[in-house]
Amino acid sequence: MIRKFVGAAVIALGLNTTAALAETPFIVVQSTTSTQNSGLFDHILPGFEAESGIDVRVVAVGTGQAIRNAINGDGDVLLVHAKPAEEKIVADGWGVERSDVMYNDFVLVGPKSDPARVKGGTDIVAALTAVAKAKAPFASRGDDSGTHKAELGHWATSGIDPTDASGTWYRETGSGMGATLNVASGMGAYALTDRATWQSFGNKGNLEVMVEGDPRLFNQYGVILVNPDKHPKVRAASGQRFIDWLTGPEGQAAIASYTLDGQQLFFPNAH
Structure with a gap:
């Protein structure tokens, strides 16, 4: 399966209002370039999509831009690696809760x-x-x-x-x-x-x-649901389902199983 990485400009044009995209349940994940460049999402997302029927569309940018996009409501889930900034997102009310996912x-x-x-x-x-x-x-x-x-x-x-x-x-x-x-x-x-x-x-x-x-x-990654109280268009149920899968046994096992040239690239540590 070829992973779909969505440009931030496309999000700004209004993914939520596109009828064709609305036919299939989907979420937008604002994430870092490392999860894209490493091939991690190509490895783990097909399992979640097959199980849930939810399409995951990734916007892969730098953590700072991903956070700004989430604050603007241009996404449902935030997956980045800057813990102090992530904790501030939650403290300021833009995110619901932060959970550890993995590290390298x-x-x-x-x-x-x-x-x-x-x-x-x-x-x-x-x-x-x-x-x-x-x-x-x-x-x-x-x-x-x-x-x-x-x-x-x-x-x-x-x-x-x-x-x-x-x-x-x-x-x-x-x-x-x-x-x-x-x-x-x-x-x-x-x-x-x-x-x-x-x-x-x-x-x-x-x-x-x-x-x-x-x-x-040490490089810790965290995941946050964008707060639907701030942005009512957030797909909260689907986003939370993805977070639960990612931090649960199946998602954590998928992360652990991703290797390149015999080397594990990410180490799950949710909960």
Whole structure:
């Protein structure tokens, strides 16, 4: 089955008013690019759709944009990876409840020449400090995604503001993870990426994993039902059914069974 990824612009044009789409029950899931780039949704959603008869239409954008889309009512379910921002969505009343779904981790990748001399390290803050000291090229998503939020958090811990060097050794792509990795590959730059996208990425070129294993690189994903009290058009029953499946035994088993080249990409941890 070919997964249907719906552009945000299409949502804005009014999916809810399209008669043809209304013939089949469906929900819109605002989610991150990593769940798309990794192939996870292609693996897990057919099982839910076959069981429920509900079509799942995914809008895959950066976490920040996905959250804004959900706040605007352009979706029924939010599945992202920026826990503080997710908790704020619920606290502000835009989401009903947040639940853990799965986790993986981030890794720092970089060119084999390793000008910052960070390869084999397990301290992400020390590695970023070394990158800045060496003024080695660094490709940042710069798009308010979950990965970008995590990256900025590590820079803040280091006491370095890389945006002071924007356009020199620090390059903000304003793009998704795959596009940013393409930039990093092309210019021999370091980049922070979620491991699932990295393992699925086909243009590694001269890049390889430099730093991994720091507990601060833990990457948690959460799921939230968009609040129908704020947006009456939210398909609350169908959205909640998907959340219950995703965090229940079948969905969690489907997540755990997704592998690439023999490696598990996501680890379920609901409840």
